[in-house]
Amino acid sequence: MLIMRRYRGLCLLLVVVSLCLSACKPDSAGDLSSALALQAAGEAEAMPEADDAFSEPGWYKGDLHAHSTYSDGDSDVATVLQLAENAGLDFFVLTDHNTNAQWADGAYAQGLYELTLLYGVEWTTDAGHANIWSDAPFDWPTIRDQSMGAPVDEWTMTGGDAAAAIDLAHAQAGVSREVLFSLNHPSCALYSWQYSYADSLQADCIEGWNAGYDWPNLNELAMGDGLVPSFFDKYAQEGFKRGLKYALVGGSDSHKHKANLGGTSWFETHFNNVGTPTTWVWAESQAGADILRGLKAGHVFISRSPRAPRLNLVADADANASDYELMMGDTIKLAAGQSRTVRFKARVFDAKPNVASWVRVIKNGKPFLVANLSLAGDYTVDFTDTVKPGDYYRAELKQRPGADELLGNHLQSWTAAVTNPIYTW
Template sequence: MIPPIPDTLPPPAGFQLGTWLKGDWHIHCRHSTDSTNNPQSRIIAFAERLGFDYLVITDHDVHVGGAVARHTWADPDYRSDKLLLFYGAELTAPRGHVNILSPEPYDHQRIFDARNARDWDLLKLKQDMGIHWSANHPNHKNHYGFSFDLADSVEIWNQATWPKNAVSVRIWDDQLLSGRMIGARGGSDAHHGVPDDPALIVPQTLEGSGNYVGTPTTWIFATSRDKAAILTALKQGRASISANPYNPRVEFYADRDGDGMMDMMMGDNARPSGGPVNFEVRLVGGGIPGAAYNVRVIKNREPFGEFITDGASRSLRFTDTPPADARTYYRVEIEGPQAPYPEVPNSMALSLNMVALSNPIYFNYDPEF
């Protein structure tokens, strides 16, 4: 039997040492006019109490004519001694919504004024500004309608309600199958108050009260605890998503050359050796003690197999041989009992049994995408 996996686990031998960091990539505060009773001070204090590492408030730029620097960023409450706070906004355009992300302040007005430009002009502008372009909620009434070749990452898990996200995951799979390597992330897209104070919940619905910071939570494996490293890891796909911060984090590794040492992790791309590849799935931290989780493996958009973790190790291995002459990707989805989220209890019902999912491990992909 594989020995039990502790709550904190170094990466397998051969990997550059890094650190796992958790946060939320999509939140609205009072500077979005469709946000109710959600000041920055309340959002940040909530994330700090839960031990989050990073956060970004992404208000709708259209609500302030693109001037997020004079509103969201200039708000004196946008500060923290515990969180790494990114600078960003939700580009709210006729062709859909995009989270623009940056470690430091940037000229958001430029991207807002160009929101209806052709995609190749937006690509040049993105590259010139050095910003991260993250496609928001592909399956949504305000779906993402720009080219996915613009996207550095994509939001496949938006809010706690899992059935709404399943189609976004399928859209992401379509892009992966086409040869694009697009890192996936989550984002709560929370607009309202928190459930521990019913007066702050608008509207008074299960979905309104079951969605807040960390529903879902995105885990990033970064080389260091700084904002530039986090965005680099997000673009690489060195990330996984959990329905809430108390659920286990899924880690996904592979032994490409069969030497018994894991030498790839999610986000990595390599040429296959021609022989069998051993894959390892680990569920680290959190979760329900002793619970068995179902691991569904997706290969090139199609189900490959389903496996059950045991309650002790919370890990498993499987083997496959990726072809030498074709692109192949593998990713995993974890189903099982939801860990209670006492601060946002209604999120458990919305997430159903979807606990977590990983980014892919790639073979024979073009690194330009």
């Protein structure tokens, strides 16, 4: 039964190939009623890089999913942390499978690097994987012992009670500690999230973008591109009924960091290292608690790598033409039955030259509009729509990978960046 559960997604291969091919072609904007304006380089609002000052509000970039020799990674803690720092990340967390032994490693200490280190474990069962993150060490043995079954292998447990794990994790949060629970690679053909929504509804985040390649992770099915129903859209729509929101995040899930010849180790070393993809968080500071609060709020977008083009989404819901007061993760609040015309702005930064590129806006899990980009640099895509409770909007940047990026056009999708939604409740 374990083998069947792990490999049942393989039957989707032909379907996925077809979907990936269709995702690589710009959509027609069709007969859309929204007002659309495209502004080229020089007119986009400036988006700074992550702040140098530890205490300043701004964008901070990091990797939320990685492994070391304390579970099934091939590199020690110091090596992995050095890779994260070399990548220019601002925060990082090791999420080894079902162990917190990495926390006691002498290299895993605040102050040795410019990185903010979070404390994490990948809750790993034969029915799904999830990351638990905190800004301080937490009681992992209690979560493990009260929510997991017997071992399947060295790093995997049987069964597992996802609802109990989420409750146990959240119970450890306090004034000086943030604790989040994130569902990992939920649509992966090999290790999908098989727990029901009822068992998972109190989760905080969904790892829609896992690793630097699409197979077997099926990221398009996890985070959605408006072409097929996605795991994230199901949770977003079910969450609306209960007043719950889920942050869309990414993680490299990197295991192999040594340039060994041949096999998976060589493949991952070259094509899925730390920071692919990169999760960007708007936070009050670089402190771990603030990073986690930003994640929880959904003030997040994801880029293909730390150096890839970036994308964010803002909205003006108060009719103040000079101010876009809402960002990704925020909510436009309306009374039942009320509607309102809202201005949105999708902002692209550092689009690559001479490659096919377009911004797709997704409304309620379905394509809403497409704007093709013709030049390198920065763009803004402005549009308006009449919103009502239950609507949510997010954006994605599609761009053909360059020859120097991971696997080029072969296994990597054309997704260069995605935003979290702006909601209407």
